[in-house]
Amino acid sequence: MWLLVLLVLLVPPGSSCCPLPPLPPRFSFLLNSTDRPLVHFSPAGVHNTTTLLLSDDGSTLYVGARDAVLSLDVSQRDVISLKRKTDWSPAPSETDACKTKGKDETVDCPNFVQVLLSINSTHLYVCGSFAYNPHDAYMDAQSLSLVRTASKPNTEARGRCPFSPLQRNTAITVDGELFTGTTSDFRGLKPIIARHISKDGRPDVSQDTSISLLEDPEFVSSSFDPAEGKLYFFFSEVAKEYSFTEELRVARVAQVCKDDVGGQRTLQKRWTSFAKAPLLCQPPKQPPLTLLQDVFTLQPPGGTDTLFYGIFTSQWLMDSRSAVCVYKLQDVRSVFGGSYRTFDMQMHQLSPLQDRHSYLGKCGLGNATDAVLAEVKRSFLTSGSVKPVGGVPVFSTGQRYSRIAAMRTNTTDGKEHTVLFLLTESGFLHKVLLLAQGPRLLEEVQVFTQPQLLKTIVLSAAKGVVYVGTSEGVTAVPVASCQSHRTCSRCVMAGDPFCAWDLNRRLCSSVTPGATNMVQDVENSHISQECLEQTKVQNLSVEVHLNEVVRLSCSKPSNLATLKWTFPGERAEQLSVQSADGGLMFLAAPDTLGTFRCTSKEGGHEEDVVIYTVRQRALPRSPALPPTVKQYNTDTSDHRETATNPPEITENEEWVPLTMEPSRNLEENPPENPGHVSDDGENKVSPTQGATESDYGYRSDDPTTAGAETSGSDQQLEDVPDIKCLKEKSYFSELLVVSLLLAVCVSLLMLTGFFRWRQRKAGLKTSPLVTAEEAGEAQDSLESVPSLSPDSSTPELKVVE
Incomplete structure (x- = not known):
């Protein structure tokens, strides 16, 4: 209950507690994407x-x-x-x-x-x-x-790394000495910040155990300040300065002096310089984030201030927010040089220290009095908190991050920019560009598939590679993949400080310092005129059959772009359906033939992605016409016809009359293989792939035919069409043979059935249906019939031909 009250008090009036939505990346690359190649190392038998x-x-x-x-x-x-x-x-x-x-x-x-x-x-x-x-x-x-x-390996390493392989720790070496933040017992309940392998005869030093200086900490990182000889340890722990029924974890930074040797009587072999301070990180109009996940130290170039980039999340799992806050080293120094809280030994509470003591948080207290060291022992928590640069996070989103790395880079205009690399819990590496107008999530790259409890990222700024270590192996991720931006406008619109368009080579490549032939605009993504001149739109010719389902594909240049189709007519727009991936589907019909244009719009810039010209596929190509062909003159005043004997037709060919529009430009040698590139450079692809190839007609080599195609008015052409008899392969003979065979088979079946019926009927007549006596009487009656011999008095029968 009290914890909820605290959160309400920490949130400014009028703010919202709703979680932030995840910021969409401009580009997304799945594992093993060809546009974003990665290098994996995962040998057999090597794990974790x-x-x-x-x-x-x-x-x-x-x-x-x-x-x-x-x-x-x-x-x-x-x-x-x-x-x-x-x-x-x-x-x-x-x-x-x-x-x-x-x-x-x-x-x-x-x-x-x-x-x-x-x-x-x-x-x-x-x-x-x-x-x-x-x-x-x-x-x-x-x-x-x-x-x-x-000689005692079973005890020597305690306090240098944890017993549990799942417990996080931090370690750093300075001048051959080892400084660690970890736990020193089997159960992992005794945290320790210590110096090991001390040189020059100095004793190893750790923090005082008579007072609980650390409350269940989780160490994430450590850093060294050579100017003041101090080491800083970053961790999250339970905040004992708040009395709540539920434990509240907060982010901390602790300091110790590198050359601290402890006191002479008080705090022997214990830190006399130990102190810790809270780290604040609160997105605008949101509750504060108190759990520290990782910290990256960005060393200064040329004497500027050192910066600490920290990832903060919520300690409650239902809250998926993350934020990146940046702290200056000078601000950390100021907080440790300020006022402190003191621990009441009797009440076991921390309360503000009334007087300000200059020796608190300072180095070189080895010879201090017992009274001073007693005060140092009690006063280890600062009253002030370290606030981020600008008071707010430089980047916040509704997605949880676990690791961070940062680097500086220069663009073609000489300006310096900071780029963050953030590892998500789901296995993606996000690249974020920090600008004065706000952060930009440039891309996300999938680097592993299975959830990982332990992972590490190491940045090589000189090589331009981020190395990610997980249980699945080691993955090398280049900081940029410029070759994936294939046009000048897309290269500039990407806003990647590592990439620029090379006007001479006509490709998107890595930035070369001082180069004058490169186009780049990271802050505004403004497309210059010289860039537009080198941006070529893809033109594709699609040839289809009528009543055929056609699908035209169009890929978005980025996740933030929106696609719009321009249709050859209103009817074509009504008969088309746009899919979720930006493609277009329709049924080939006379109303859906023409030019389809896919346009992308992003940030005020609009450009054509691809242009399709959809045409109807013509009949298959036939041999050239012979000079002896029957044709009609297009002049209606004198319908003279020239009749000659047509060439002999083979068995599998027939003469087919085709009516062609004289005004259409006919191809003399149409292509035979779909999907090829014609002589004029026009791409022709299959409709199932977004386009098809076909021929639109044929042009006769006969000069009389050519003259007929170009003379006469439009009305005359409609009244008397130009008829050409083309010798074309036919399947009529094959169909006739098949029909005859089928008829023969049916006749045989019918004859067989008829003969079987006659045999069955004849069998019925020869069966003994009368008695023997009746048969004898019948025989007698037949004998009494007069004979028709020649001697008979009956007239003679003659056959008349």
């Missing part, structure tokens, strides 16, 4: 490649995996190859000991490498969970050979 370290020269990527450490050759942007692999797994006895503690053999008991850092120019420092019993070691950077760091 989630700890990454890039060498100083950018040619080698070190990977901490499960039971192994690898070095990868990334000197080329489009290739990742394995250089070395060192197995580093627990012994069977250590795995058995892990299982006896109630841990899963495959999930908890392997060695998950969680810390991988350069300790000097020749060696690496590695630390792994090692069957829930952390181990660490030195490694040769070239051969990856292991060198144990201590």
Whole structure:
């Protein structure tokens, strides 16, 4: 209840608590897209490649995996190859000991490498969970050979990396010393910020345990300030300064001094410089976001202020908002140099400190008095909070992010811009451009498919590549894919600071500093005249049969563009249906023939994407006409006809009269293969692919025919059409043969049925239907009939021909 009251108080009057909608990216690329090629490294037998370290020269990527450490050759942007692999797994006895503690053999008991850092120019420092019993070691950077760091490996690595492979931690090396933020016990309940491998005889230092300085923290990042010799640790923890029934987690930044050695009697081997401060991040008209997911330190170019880019989310899962807030190093210093809260040992509460003490948050208190160190021990939380640059996030959306990287780049006009790379929980890498008028989500690229609990991103600004490490392997994502923008206008409209249109080469390529032949307008996306002159519209010719379903495709240049079709007539628009992907479907008819134009509109700029010319497919091509052909003169005053004997018709051919419109331009040699490009450069594709090829008529080589086609008025042409007898292949003879065979078969069937009927009828007549006595009487009567012999007195019968 009190937590809801707090949120209401934190939200400004008139604001809305509704979640922000996800910002749509301008371009979307799925995994293994041809327009956005990625480089994957996922060898067999290697799992959980989630700890990454890039060498100083950018040619080698070190990977901490499960039971192994690898070095990868990334000197080329489009290739990742394995250089070395060192197995580093627990012994069977250590795995058995892990299982006896109630841990899963495959999930908890392997060695998950969680810390991988350069300790000097020749060696690496590695630390792994090692069957829930952390181990660490030195490694040769070239051969990856292991060198144990201590004689007691079972205890030496505690506090340097966590026991649990699923618990987040942070570590950084400065001048050969190791600074970590992690937990130091089996259950993961004892957080610690400590210095290890201390040099010059100094003792290792950690925070005081008599007071709870950290409340269930989740460390996400750490950074070093060489100017003041301080280290900063970023994490989220439970805020004990608020008394609520439900725990509220807030974002923090803690500081320690690099050379702190602790006090002489008070705070021995404990930090005398430890302090922490809240980090605020609240989108406009929205409740604040308090859970810190990741922080990226962007080092200054040429002496400007260091910036910290942090991802903030809500601690409640139903709230999917994310925001990126930016903090200046100078603002962090100012907060730690301000007022503090003090912890009441009796009341166990934090209250504002009345007086301001200059020594709080300072370095070099090793020789301070016990009274000063006692005050330092109690006053570790600042009264003020670190506020973001501008007071609001530089980017906020309704989608949750988990990792962040940032870089600066220069455009063709010499201006510097900041680009963010944000990893979503669903497996997409978002590229966001920060501008004065607001952020732009340029593109999203899918880099993995399965949900990932642990993942890491490492940015190589010099190579222009973002490396993403997950359980599925390592993926190299180029910061831009300029070749996917195929026209000048689309290249400029993309607004990508890494890409510009090369006027000489006529392609979209990476920005070359100082180049004068490149067109780019990141802030306004203004299309110049010289760019429009190099933007060519795709023209396609589609030839179809009547009553055929035609589909014309049209792809949006970007997710933010809208498509509009222009039709050859109002009737064609009524008979067409536009699909969700922008395509157009209709039934080929006389009213739907003509020119269809697909136009894209975005940000006030409108351009044609593709133009289709839909025509009716003509009859198949026939041989050229012989000179002896019967034709009519188009002159109606004298209907003279020239009659000659037509050429002999073969068995499979017949003469077919065709009526052609004399005013139509007829092709002499029509193409025979659909989908080809004609001599005039016009594309012709199949209707199922968006267009078809066909011929529209034929032009006779006979000069008399040609003259007939061009003479006379329109009315005369309508009254007396130009008739040409074309010798065309026919299937009449084949049809006649088939019909005759069918008739013969039917006749045979009928004859067979008739003969069977006659045989059955004859059998009925010869059956004994009378008795023997009746048969005898009949025979006697037949004998009494007079004979018709020649001697008979009956007249003679003659046959008359």
